[in-house]
Amino acid sequence: MLFSLLLMSLFVASLNSGSNGNCYYVGNGSEAVLVDAGISCRETERRMARLNLSLKTVKAIFISHEHSDHIKGVTVLSKKYNLPVYITETTARFGRLNIDRSLARTFAADETISINSLSVTPFAKHHDAGDPHSFVVEGNGVIVGVFTDIGNVCDKLTMHFKGCHAAFLEANYDADMLENGRYPIHLKRRIRGGKGHLSNHEALELFNTHRPAHMSHLFLAHLSAENNNPELVNELFSAHAGDVQVVVASRYRETEVFHIRRHDEMIHEPVPLMHSRQASLF
Numbered sequence: 423m424l425f426s427l428l429l430m431s432l433f434v435a436s437l438n439s440g441s442n443g444n445c446y447y448v449g450n451g452s453e454a455v456l457v458d459a460g461i462s463c464r465e466t467e468r469r470m471a472r473l474n475l476s477l478k479t480v481k482a483i484f485i486s487h488e489h490s491d492h493i494k495g496v497t498v499l500s501k502k503y504n505l506p507v508y509i510t511e512t513t514a515r516f517g518r519l520n521i522d523r524s525l526a527r528t529f530a531a532d533e534t535i536s537i538n539s540l541s542v543t544p545f546a547k548h549h550d551a552g553d554p555h556s557f558v559v560e561g562n563g564v565i566v567g568v569f570t571d572i573g574n575v576c577d578k579l580t581m582h583f584k585g586c587h588a589a590f591l592e593a594n595y596d597a598d599m600l601e602n603g604r605y606p607i608h609l610k611r612r613i614r615g616g617k618g619h620l621s622n623h624e625a626l627e628l629f630n631t632h633r634p635a636h637m638s639h640l641f642l643a644h645l646s647a648e649n650n651n652p653e654l655v656n657e658l659f660s661a662h663a664g665d666v667q668v669v670v671a672s673r674y675r676e677t678e679v680f681h682i683r684r685h686d687e688m689i690h691e692p693v694p695l696m697h698s699r700q701a702s703l704f
Contacts, residue, residue: 431683432564434588437461437469439570439643440673443491446590446643447679448559448566449479453538456483457557457568459496466495469676477503482527482537484544485509486571487551488517500525508535508542512553531555545582548573550617558582563684567591570644573617575628584632588639588682590671591629593659594619595649603649619644622655630662639680643671 433454437445443460447470454475459466470477483505486492497520500507508527509519529535534543539562544555549571556579559566567582567589583589600610600621612618620628629640640663642655652670659668671677 430562430564431681432559432561432566432588433475433679433681434566434590434639434641435473435475435679436590436641436643436671436677437466438673438676439590439641439671440645440647441491442647442673443494444570444644445495446568447473447475447480448540448561448568449475450540450561452479453481453540454479455537455540455542455559456480456499457559458486458492459483459499460491460494462495463498463502466499473676473679475679480505481540482506482508482542484529484542484557485513485517486547486556486568487549487554488513488519489551489571492571493517493519497521508544510553510555513551516552529555543582545578547571547579548576548617550612556582558586564588564682566682572620573615575620575624580628580632583628584634586634587636587684588641588680589637590641590643591625592620592644593622593625593642593650593655594644595621595646596651596654597621597623599651600646600649605648613646613649619646622650622658626659626662629659633666636684637666639667639669639682641669641671641677645670645673647673 433449435447438461444458445461446457506525506527507521508529529544531546534541541560543558547554547556557568564587565585567586570592572592656670
């Protein structure tokens with residue numbers, strides 16, 4: 423039973439999601455990747471331990487862009503666990519990251535990277551960073567997207583979203599809260615200006631228009647502490663969700679581990695995990 427479960431699923435969790443740090447776990451039971459490492463190495467260890475997840479299963483870290491809430495812990499985490507870091511040269515330069523050259527891996531948009539039996543496909547996104555990317559992780563016939571820090575919905579995002587069994591999707595701000603809030607006008611313009619973040623309603627429109635029939639989970643991610651509210655966004659999306667389970671990823675703690683299955687079935691107990699590894703440098 424356990425073996426057939428592992429063959430049919432990916433396991434996902436948000437370790438943290440928000441402007442104070444972002445880190446997402448996607449794995450298949452024996453190997454996993456982290457998308458972004460925006461919390462400290464120690465905090466990553468603590469949160470994974472609470473979830474019964476082992477860092478020994480993590481085979482690579484993928485960095486979406488150079489903002490501090492996505493890279494804060496990557497140097498220490500990579501060095502301590504000898505983890506390759508997939509990052510573009512522009513992002514590494516803009517982030518002033520001191521990653522060991524033996525662990526640095528570059529990537530190009532739309533070129534799939536194999537991490538043992540997992541496949542990770544980066545694609546370019548609209549955000550105010552040097553060379554920002556989103557990622558799609560595939561394994562065991564299951565596809566999980568990590569789509570945060572997005573200024574607007576582009577054709578590539580729509581295409582990849584249509585393939586996902588589960589997705590971490592940014593719902594950063596409520597338009598009225600942002601408009602009437604205390605942020606200065608230049609910051610409001612940056613957030614909603616096409617290279618900032620997705621609003622609740624922009625994310626909802628993507629979900630309502632393009633979600634595939636096989637999607638089982640939607641993780642609402644990177645909520646603003648100032649311009650959004652978890653209860654508000656959960657209520658908004660749940661009203662349209664149908665059979666899709668909506669989960670609001672917290673900026674204060676990890677979610678539970680979710681098993682994303684091809685047959686839209688969810689199991690909550692963590693499954694024992696295992697070991698393995700991969701390579702190519704700047």
